[in-house]
Amino acid sequence: MSTIAENIANVRERIARSAVSAARDPSEITLIAVSKTRPASAVRDACAAGLRDFGENYLQEALEKIEALSELPLTWHFIGPIQSNKTRPIAEHFDWVHGVDRLKIAKRLSEQRPAELGPLNICLQVNISREPSKSGVLPEDVAELATAVAALPRLKLRGLMAIPAPAEDSESRRQPLRALHECLQSLPMQLDTLSMGMSDDLGEAVQEGATMVRVGTALFGQREKTDDPATPPATHTKTEDTP
Numbered sequence: 001m002s003t004i005a006e007n008i009a010n011v012r013e014r015i016a017r018s019a020v021s022a023a024r025d026p027s028e029i030t031l032i033a034v035s036k037t038r039p040a041s042a043v044r045d046a047c048a049a050g051l052r053d054f055g056e057n058y059l060q061e062a063l064e065k066i067e068a069l070s071e072l073p074l075t076w077h078f079i080g081p082i083q084s085n086k087t088r089p090i091a092e093h094f095d096w097v098h099g100v101d102r103l104k105i106a107k108r109l110s111e112q113r114p115a116e117l118g119p120l121n122i123c124l125q126v127n128i129s130r131e132p133s134k135s136g137v138l139p140e141d142v143a144e145l146a147t148a149v150a151a152l153p154r155l156k157l158r159g160l161m162a163i164p165a166p167a168e169d170s171e172s173r174r175q176p177l178r179a180l181h182e183c184l185q186s187l188p189m190q191l192d193t194l195s196m197g198m199s200d201d202l203g204e205a206v207q208e209g210a211t212m213v214r215v216g217t218a219l220f221g222q223r224e225k226t227d228d229p230a231t232p233p234a235t236h237t238k239t240e241d242t243p
């Protein structure tokens with residue numbers, strides 16, 4: 001039976017192995033623990049085991065955890081889709097937002113970021129696999145959006161984020177990750193963050209230049225099935241016992 005500490009050690013080992021194979025320093029890569037659907041107690045345990053960065057998709061659930069755990073030194077990342085009428089609590093309670101794909105949302109986040117907090121860190125979400133029904137700006141439109149977002153006063157544009165279409169083999173997983181890296185390098189400004197890589201493709205993502213990986217299942221076990229687009233129905237075999 002794996003404990004959270006063992007799972008963290010395994011994920012860190014995967015990150016380190018991939019980093020070394022790409023001649024990168026593993027300390028350049030931030031592990032974001034995706035705690036959506038997990039109770040606050042799971043976040044507390046992960047914090048005790050050394051994690052500080054947590055990613056949440058569902059606003060109401062996230063706000064409850066942020067409030068309950070306010071005494072812990074945590075960095076909170078909003079990684080879900082953003083509705084324009086929900087920007088204020090995001091601007092007030094998070095440190096990072098990874099899913100910005102429209103200027104309207106960015107403007108609202110900038111206007112609503114409280115003056116006493118530092119600028120809100122932003123990654124633009126790119127629809128790197130060009131899936132018709134998925135969120136994200138298309139690669140050819142990223143530069144224009146990045147230029148506009150970089151000019152907003154209460155935001156700090158940090159980089160790009162993507163959720164590539166699922167793929168069976170390693171080379172097909174790698175292609176969109178490489179494309180996101182190239183997209184970052186093609187921008188008119190220098191940015192330091194590539195948010196890509198989840199439980200199944202974090203090795204490829206690190207090899208292709210990820211600086212933040214967003215990992216849920218490999219740390220906390222399988223989630224209950226939801227309609228979350230980033231949670232395809234479980235097709236792989238569980239590797240651990242669940243109670």
Ligand SMILES: *Cc1c(COP(=O)(O)O)cnc(C)c1O
Nearest residue numbers: 034079198199214215216217230
């Ligand atoms: C759920 C989610 C993840 C984590 O996915 P796992 O496969 O459980 O590691 C990462 N990023 C986003 C945007 C998510 O919604």
